[in-house]
Amino acid sequence: MRLLHAFALLLVLCLPAFAVNPDEVLADPALEARARELSAELRCLVCQNQSIDDSDADLARDLRVIVRERLVAGDSDAEVKDHIVSRYGEFVLLRPVIAPHTLFLWAAGPIILAAGLIGLWLAARRQPPEPRSLTREEEAAIEALQSGYDQVEGSKSSGRNETP
Structure with missing residues (x-):
């Protein structure tokens, strides 16, 4: 009870x-x-x-x-x-009343929501750009940079080994 x-x-x-x-x-x-x-x-x-x-x-x-x-x-x-x-x-x-002078206030929320959903849909549809292949000049420049880097690294490491 x-x-x-x-x-x-x-x-x-x-x-x-x-x-x-x-x-x-x-x-x-x-x-x-x-x-x-x-x-x-x-x-x-x-x-x-x-x-x-x-x-x-x-x-x-x-x-x-x-x-x-x-x-x-x-x-x-x-x-x-x-x-x-x-x-x-x-x-x-x-x-609030729905009248001509308040129509924008009533419509603003759904309009902003629709614009946001359309923006999200368009962003989801966009595909990332495909990577392009390097030209021969760019490949040669990269090889030159790598060989120069390898030579510098080789001389640094060989210099270290010579020092007791």
């Missing part, structure tokens, strides 16, 4: 911690559920990687209050989002 209680406690601790204060919660459960859904889609402008539902920042609290006020006033979810976006810009949306 203790193991079951410990497991249940562990599950409760693993649940996400919401930053919504009790004084922010709406009396109507349906409106509160809509407010939670909207809050999960809006970015905290202070934290930037959290929704306003998860953030403890003062600005996130203000945004949560605005969302709830607009819902109580009778706005639809789209109207609430439009109101928030008109005040804070599209950056406040956790899921």
